[in-house]
Amino acid sequence: MIRIENLHKSFGQAESAIIALRSVNLDIAAGEFVALYGASGSGKSTLLNLLCGIDSPTAGQIIIDGKDLAALTDDEATLFRRNTVGFVFQFFNLLPTLTVLENVILPAQLNGLSRRDAEARGRHLLAQLGLDDRWQAMPDTLSGGQQQRVAICRALMNDPSLILADEPTGNLDSETGLHILSILKDLSCQKQKTVIMATHSHHAARFADRLFQMCDGELFEMPRPTAFPDVTKSG
């Protein structure tokens, strides 16, 4: 589903340039749950942004379902994000002026789906994640876990084939975080969504089928051991 070839990303120019990604190569099949594990500043979010098409590489290629992302125009990239990708943010990024249901159905409405159909699907998704009774609530009245579940519903609204989650449990307590991770796992196993998750938590990384460690912009695939260095404790 995803092929990354010799991906390179740097910020700034000349001697002061910061290299976020160096020669990253990666193949991911459809339905895989992939974790990008590494400390802050290792390049995880940068890679996710490139996969989503909201940033562009300095060099290299990203091919998703046969499409070279770099060749897409801005409008094509927007449509790609809308229909192929569901993004789950660390800080949820729900719109504070919209209700829970309105937040969830937003991607569908951007696609022109009628409000009635969008609401029906949205409520179905909320029910699946146990939030049907809060569909009229405003986001700031929800707990962190609830907000993240709403964000996952939003990400699933247009039935994307790819879910990108950037530190989805970073702002949650461990119990809630585990719940979110199990939802993501379900999406991968039962709904055949490709899930790519950036995390610095080894607990979260264990949920993945494949684990890649990111360090100083380089990507290394690792076996799925039960124990490995906890980068949250490293310097």
Next chain:
Amino acid sequence: MFRLFRIFNSRHLRRRPLETFLVLLGIALGVAVMVGIDLANQNAIRSFRESVETVSGRATHQVVGGPAGVPDSVAAWLMRQTGIEAAPILEYLALCREAGDQPVRVLAIDPLADTFFRDLAPLQEDEEMTTSFSASSGSPLNSSPNAKQVERAVQTLIKLMTIPGHALITESFAGKLGVDESDSLNLLISSEWKKVVIAGMIPARVDDRLSDENLLVVDIATGQELLNRPGFVDRVDLIGDEATMEKLRQLLPPPLKISRPERRSEYVDSMLRSFRLNLTALSLLAVFVGMFLIYNTMMFSVLQRHKQIGILRCLGVTRRQVVGDLFLEATLLGVCGAALGLILGYFLSRYTTPTVGTTIRDLYVHIQIAGVQVDSRIMLKGFLLGLIATWIAALVPALEAARVAPAVAVRRSSLEIRASRFAPRFAILGFTFLLATVVLAFVPGGVLYGFAAALVLALAAVLLTPLFTIGMSRILSSPIQQRAGTPGLLATRGIRGALSRTSVAIAALMISLSMVLGMQIMINSFRASIETWVGSILRADLYVSPLGGATARWQAALPDDFLKMIASQPEVAALNTYRASEFEYNGRLIYLVSIRGEVLMERTDFIFKQGSDRDNWQALRRGKVFVSESFAQRFAITAEDSLELSTRHGRRFFHVAAVFVDYSLDQGQVMMDHATYAASWGPARINSAGIFLKPETNVQDFLNRVRAASAKTFAVQINSNRELRQQILEVFDRTFAITHVLQVLATIVAFIGIVSAILSLLIERTREFGTLRAIGMSWAQMRRMIFLESGLMGGLASLLAMPTGFALALVLVHVINVRSFGWSIALRTHPMEYAQIAAIALAAALLAALYPMWRLQKISVAAALREE
């Protein structure tokens, strides 16, 4: 505190150069408008006052008379009194052919008596000249160079006093014209060109403004002949103590009296007070609107730094230090903005000063404003007001900053929740203010109650804005979403979600638009009322006035020969003659007007406030008087009241027959028949005439014939009825030119407020926009959302501005105008006025979104998502 300011505030200001600049500009424009208007008013009054004081010289008192002036016999008697110095004066502003359109002051004096009052002698050393002249008795003096000078000066004075038609000219004026002794000048006096010969020069003197003027000095006898004032002078200047003046007062025959020279300036000051007060009130509006801009920007700045303030509080910064810090920031902005405003205000005054001068010349008195002089008191007042306005506007944001608890995680939505909660309370206060507006409008009193009513009305509208915004955005949300989809939904929610900022920006634009609408309704209603009034009183086919009236105003008269010539034409059915003269009544300047009652009764349609037209005119012809509305309002006079006026026979009562509508003389006028006037003050010198032609006459042919016949002999202006109406409306339009400028400036300040608010809101929601782009919102959808949001803000502002503007027009027309000028105006409104406001609001709001939209497009989605 300064260290904290240096670390915390100054860097924030430097990192936000555009927002900082917009605040500075908002403050600067408000201060500039106020300073520009104040300087214009001040320069106009100063010019007039200086000219009065310059001519008065060292006089401590003046004897002035009624419309005819002071008789020669009284002047001679005063000059014989011991214990005082007395000098008779005639004064006239003439046009001089050789000077183009520059007016020249003609002073007719007694050269010997005048030396105690003014330095007009043709020699630098007055005492030497006077002593030599007195001693010489015509004998030649010795032949030293100084003595030759003195002798020449003496000869000049003798020429001046003995040969008619000779004049002294100031050296500066002679230099401008390129003339010398023995050259002649042509002066337009009333409607005749008259020649004077230059007998000598008045040298320039240091610290003597008179020697810098365009001035001609003639002997009193020459002056009486030139100005056609045989047996009278305008006034007699006096030097003496108050005790002596008191004795003289008892001896003077009516209607003569003794007053102070500065009284004339005070009259004019009083005459112009309402006009100046209205301009000043308008200028304060720009400051008022600017305060919203300052508030919005500072509030946004506090919200942006909420987290940092929380951290500072954690580190031990007290609430008082936070507040003090914010006020220091506000002070810096206020000082810089006000300083910029002073510079802009000076440049603005270079436009407003001549414009105000033109209006004063059109409506009140002739003034010549030499240039713009900067008054340090006005600059200081403007500066302080700008600074105080900034502090007031910064108060709420500073208190908001003080509320920030020592914590890192802060709910940004708390302010918006409070704003929504307070909206109904503000609305209740707003309705209370509306009631207060009604009370203030009906409280009897001066014009200040009217201004207070307008201010309270504006505050009421501002307080109603948050609830109005919430309500309307809810009502409009569904239809907008149906038409515009998700961008529409997000636009309406966005306005409600940032209510503490959007409602302020909407309020600022609304206030500015209300003022524009209110003024426009008032001006259009006024114009319509004037057109109706002009149609009712201007019924003559032709109107004639002396060309010299352009500068000399009511002093210029039509010659009897000309009037006889006109009256003798077979085409003339009737001739109305008109005389206006300044008169003091109850310490204020009014006008006595005399007309031919039998003509106007049949041929015009005066708008009376009571009684039948026929009865009123019959009463006038029997010796009663009409008073204008402004007179009645100013002095609380009604029909059936009596006025006591000083005549040449002593004080007499004149019974009021009716009050009539008049817009020509806002000081107020008392109108009577010529016979009534002549019985009290002597025959009237006619200022203008209205010619009624027989129905079969070709008006244009008659006009051309009269113009041709009078061209060589009389300098008169003859206008057709249509031409005169056009001129009146042109004067009206010119009068409000400066008002339009002030409206535009206030709207610019509001526009800056909207730009600043939208920019702030977009920057604050950068991460939100990044999220929308990340989940698939296209740029086209985002642009639509932003334009809808700003367009909706403009639309809401215009919706609320419409009833507010109309209410303001009611206050302007029925309270402020009546109490300022005594005019009653029929309020009329037209749908185009409202459409114009809506168009301005939408255009302003949409334009305001352009730059913020462009700036947002430059931020990458990834960077936007990283924003705090």
